[in-house]
Amino acid sequence: MRQRFNVCAYVIGTLFSTALLSVAVPSAAQAADSKITIMVGGINKLIYLPPKLAENLGYFKDEGLDVELQSQQAGVDAENELLAGAVQAVVGYYDHSIDLQSKGKEVQSITQLLVVPGGMEMVRSDLATQVRSMTDLKGRTLGVTGLGSSSSFLAQYLASRSGLKTSDYSMLPVGAGNTLIAALKQKRVDVVWTTEPTTSMLLASGEAKVLVDMNSAAGTRAALGGLYPASAVYVQGAWLKTHKPEAAKLARAFVRTLQYIQTHSAEEIAAKMPADYYGGNKALYVQALKASLPIYSPDGKMPAEGPEVVLKVMAAFNPNIKGKKIDLSKTYTNEFVNQVK
Structure with missing residues (x-):
């Protein structure tokens, strides 16, 4: 009798321990699923400042999110990582969601970080008297971050x-930051599309001058005929359908970050960023950040006119989009940012 009791007690104890363990310790699949990896198309660019700022302010942790930030030189490379399932979200230009819909891929922006491109077309200083506008680009070489990238369109x-027609000039992918600067110095390109802090570095060194400035709403409307929402947080539609709570937390963390940018000085924001982002010149970084403050969205919402302007720009040169019906309502959502007070 005692022996049977001991056996029953052992079995019950084992079952209880196993049940307790299964509740207390998540499976490897559950643990992996709880982590969110965000790929950024050039994490030290000011147009992509919000994710690192959000991390350093502790806003992801406040939401109970385990977020890892990774970086790629160009947004098109970050997009490929998302499609491969290597990352759960991307911080890149919103226009990728339009391009991907034309290829049968469902991707949505859940938070809009920039309301304008936040960049400039710049010309080498030794050509400044010859190239005074984009009209003078004929017969010259245009530097972009990557072929098929947002900057190229x-x-x-x-x-x-x-x-001008596309046959009137050539395009060369030169990346961003140091590789772009090197391409200018080596005279491999004549005109480049670039963003802060690279623009301020080129202006400070005297190596380039501004052709087109899209660091403001007024400049962007003059250049493109309307606002062009740029950097956004976008995810795959399939992931979004099964991870709405996580999407809401991500949106809340990013909107809080945008609110921080609106209510703090460039000096205060710079103090929250890694020292190696300064490029050895903190004063220049602060100056570039101060010039960039108008580019950030105040609330993470998509500007009403934005998607149509982006589609117009892309449809002009993206062969994937020409002749295809694009449902812009499926390329972004304000559902999650609208929940943020």
Whole structure:
């Protein structure tokens, strides 16, 4: 009798311990699913400042999120990582969601970080007297971050508004930051599309001058005919359907970050960023950040006119989009940012 009791007690104890363990310790699949990896198309660019700022302010942790930030040189590379399932979200230009819909991929922006491109077309200083506008690009080389990138479509559209055909100039992918600067110095490109802090570095060194400035709403409307929402947080539609609570937390963390940007000085924001982002010149970084403050969205919402302007620009030169019906309502959602007070 005692022996049977001991056996029953052992079995019950084992079952209880196993049940307790299964509740207390998540499976490897559950643990992996709880982590959110965000790929950024150039994490040290000011157009992509919000994710690192959100991390350093502790806003992801406040939401109970385990977020890892990774970086790629160009937004098109970050997009590929998302489609491969290597990351759960991307911080890149919103226009990728339009391009991907044309390829049968469902991707949505859940938070809009920039309301304008936040960049400039710049010309080498030794050519400044010869190249005074995009019209003078004929016969010259245009530097972009990558072929098929957002910068390439924007640059081509600006050239077309000046009456040029794509055959009138050549394009060369030069990346961003140091590789772009090197391409200018080596005279491999004549005109480049770039963003802060690279623009301020080029202006400070005297190596380039501004052709087109899209760091403000007024400048963007003059160049493109309307606002062009740029950097956004976008995810795959399939992930969004099964991770709405996580999407809401991500949106809340990013909107809080945008609110921080609106209510703090460039000096205060810079103090929250890694020192290696300064490029060895903190004063220049602060100056560049101060010039960039108008580019950030105050609330993470998509500007009403934005999607149509982006589609117009892309449809002009993206062969994937020409002749296809694009449902813009499926490329972004304000559902989650609208929940943030």
